[in-house]
Amino acid sequence: MNKVSSTLRKFIKGRYLVIGIPYVWLLMLALVPLLIVLKISLSEMESTSVSSMMDWTHGWPTVKLNFASYIFVATDALYYQTYISSLKYAVMTTVICMAIGYPFAYFMARSPKHIQPTLLMLIMLPFWTSFLLRIYAWKTLLVDNGVINNILMSLGVIHEPIAMMNTPFSLMIGMVYSYLPFMILPLYANLSKLDMRYLEAAADLGASPFKVFWLITVPLSKAGIVAGSMLVFIPAVGEYVIPELLGGPDTLMIGRVLWDEFFSNNDWPMASAVAVVMILLIMLPMAIYNKYQSEQMAVKV
Amino acid sequence: MNQTLSPKTIKWFSLGWMVAVYAFLYMPIVTLVIFSFNDSPLVTVWSHASFRWYKALMQDSDLISAVWLSLKIAFFSAIISVLFGTFTAFALNRYKRFNGRTLLSSMASMPLVMPDVIVGLSLLLMLVSLQHWLGYPDRGLFTILLGHALLGTAYATVVVTSRLREMDNKLDEAAMDLGCQPFQVFRLVTLPLLIPALVSAFLLTFTLSFDDVVLSSFLSGPGYSTMPMMIFSRARLGLNPTINAVATVTIIVVTIAVIASSFYTSYLERKRKREVAQAYSDSNN
16 A cells, blocks of 8 residues: 555655656746736836836835836837738738649649658758858849849840849748748648548539639638648748848838847837737637647547 | 549659758758859859858957857846746646646746747836846846847747657656656666756757847947848848858858767667666566
């Protein structure tokens, strides 16, 4: 009996350890930092440091909330435009990735079974090459005296270089290029499990290929569509590196604004407020994504 | 779409579509490699082949020390990530009900979905507050390491979780029935089965760390410039042929590592299957 209880005790200890260790680690590095951002966004910047929220001048603590940064974010036209244009570029990226990625994933799922692992590997392989270097590579392709313009000019297709770099076009190329695999992978995972018999049944009953696609394939791959769209849209909203390297001065993205507030203006409360508003913006798509993920899990169980 | 599309047309169309997408994905990488052997100081104008930029790279001591710093950070952050990612995956998979499970799983996926700038900003503000209270840590290698370890933990959790889901709980239960202590079960049964997942989690988190520029820029202090930070600051100023040379070297190293690890994991898989088959035939005889 004694032995059983000591085993049990060890097991319980193990349980606390296995849950406790990652809990403390993630609390420290994931949750607490976000709360600090929230706190600092409600403070104001004093000469070299952030103002303290607690005020002890009356002998008891009073909490001082300063909404100045939020008011500025809400009323300043530049911020408003930046949020709108970030959302616009993120939506455009998602739509273009879907338009390219859905047919691709569909064809991939229909290709012979034995070559599918290779096709999949070829999609994943660029992931292993530095993202930064791939974005830099686009710069060498798109600049005025870049590879694409040089080739087109030597072929005589154009006589003047096309200005592609530092425009919304180059930004979209970089964004679609970087996020396309994130769209293709969940779509492929979903479409490769699609039961072909439904499609055959619909075709037997006289549905046109277009109708089969629209009424059977698309609804059945809804989970893949949602997952892919969210995996592209959410990081695209806050992207910093791509607009900085490929976008022009007029392609406003919120990630760049946050960066500049922090590094150039040294305005921490402002950068934090920008971050909090960004989190609020991506909260809804994140909730949709989580809901679908848990529904998927429920179906599997 | 009309009904008269022949299967042949559809086949050619789908083939063309796939080739076009792969071309789009690989074109930048291929040009990067080709132009690294270009002799001209103009990155985009081909003169003739040479190793000029590789020689320049070998003399670029700033860049070389940045590479060493990145390698160190990537190695240690990958180890920490795999360790904490395994813990998180176990907590979430083995214990289906405990207070705050939802919080743990959302904290674990937070770095995956949050934009890098937010993760970087929030970690930096936390570390600054910590330094304010404790006088520690100074910004530098350690703080970058922490940031990468957080990001890596999230990814390692996903990799280990998917492996744990595939694994058969019956093996653990059998070991327990045969009198194993929980830790023995882990060491003798679960861990060997997990090794392929741990290897791929290590490689993934290593590359993530080696590639990161946003978190590093937020968390680094004076004198600590990682390789991506240096490449980023040079790329911002314009095109630079040494970047092409660095790119080619990393592409070669990464390709070798990926191929070697896929061979290694498939070797482990085959070995395990052979042992299982052996065990069955032994027990039947």
